[in-house]
Amino acid sequence: EAQVTQNPRYLITVTGKKLTVTCSQNMNHEYMSWYRQDPGLGLRQIYYSMNVEVTDKGDVPEGYKVSRKEKRNFPLILESPSPNQTSLYFCASSFHGGPEAFFGQGTRLTVV
Amino acid sequence: DAKTTQPTSMDCAEGRAANLPCNHSTISGNEYVYWYRQIHSQGPQYIIHGLKNNETNEMASLIITEDRKSSTLILPHATLRDTAVYYCIVRSAGGTSYGKLTFGQGTILTVHP
Numbered sequence: 143e144a145q146v147t148q149n150p151r152y153l154i155t156v157t158g159k160k161l162t163v164t165c166s167q168n169m170n171h172e173y174m175s176w177y178r179q180d181p182g183l184g185l186r187q188i189y190y191s192m193n194v195e196v197t198d199k200g201d202v203p204e205g206y207k208v209s210r211k212e213k214r215n216f217p218l219i220l221e222s223p224s225p226n227q228t229s230l231y232f233c234a235s236s237f238h239g240g241p242e243a244f245f246g247q248g249t250r251l252t253v254v
Numbered sequence: 255d256a257k258t259t260q261p262t263s264m265d266c267a268e269g270r271a272a273n274l275p276c277n278h279s280t281i282s283g284n285e286y287v288y289w290y291r292q293i294h295s296q297g298p299q300y301i302i303h304g305l306k307n308n309e310t311n312e313m314a315s316l317i318i319t320e321d322r323k324s325s326t327l328i329l330p331h332a333t334l335r336d337t338a339v340y341y342c343i344v345r346s347a348g349g350t351s352y353g354k355l356t357f358g359q360g361t362i363l364t365v366h367p
Contacts, residue, residue, distance in 0.1 A: 146297070173353035185298070185357040192353070200354070232297050236353055241288065243355060245297030 144169050148233050148246035155223055155253055163218045163249050165233030172238045174216040178202065178229040179248075185232065191216055192238070223253040258342045263362040266336075272329040274361050276342030279323040285346050287318060289327045290355070291338040298341065298357070301327065332365045339363075 146167045155161055175190035187200030191210040207219040230250050236243040259277040266272040288303040302309055302316045309316045315328040329336055341360040
């Protein structure tokens with residue numbers, strides 16, 4: 143089954159403790175991205191990757207890092223999480239130029 | 255990417271057609287209209303997209319006006335499971351930001367029994 147898998151689905155952590163949210167897709171998509179969703183602000187793109195070893199900032203990249211060492215994986219790294227990064231995070235993937243993006247089920251992160 | 259305007263919320267009776275409008279008066283010639291929906295904090299789901307012709311798939315129909323300044327998503331026989339936030343997105347097919355989706359606030363569709 144074609145899917146984008148995020149882990150963990152829920153995470154509560156403390157300020158400053160580094161964490162990684164994993165994202166994996168099994169569709170051989172070139173394009174992958176991370177979004178965060180906050181009430182009243184909608185979904186905003188954090189980082190994206192057009193292919194292996196090619197990443198770039200989205201609209202709200204501050205406080206996040208990403209890597210794309212393999213085509214299928216695109217982890218989101220919070221080196222020093224802060225409470226303002228409490229949010230619902232989604233990973234997405236699509237073919238180069240393809241119309242349809244596939245989204246993961248989301249990771250609800252709480253930073254206390 | 256062009257800006258879109260959608261009603262904040264709409265209601266629909268189960269079994270009836272749901273018609274969700276979207277205005278995109280500044281759309282340019284190479285920009286497509288996409289529709290996604292999000293069911294209660296799940297990941298957004300692609301529904302349909304189009305450039306200028308009307309489109310239909312197993313989920314919905316997309317009607318784009320001749321001047322392309324507005325469009326309507328039609329769910330022909332709405333069910334309770336269609337209750338969701340529906341996003342209309344305008345995006346160009348190429349360029350470095352081709353994969354980026356700019357989500358607005360969307361329309362909250364509530365389907366009633």
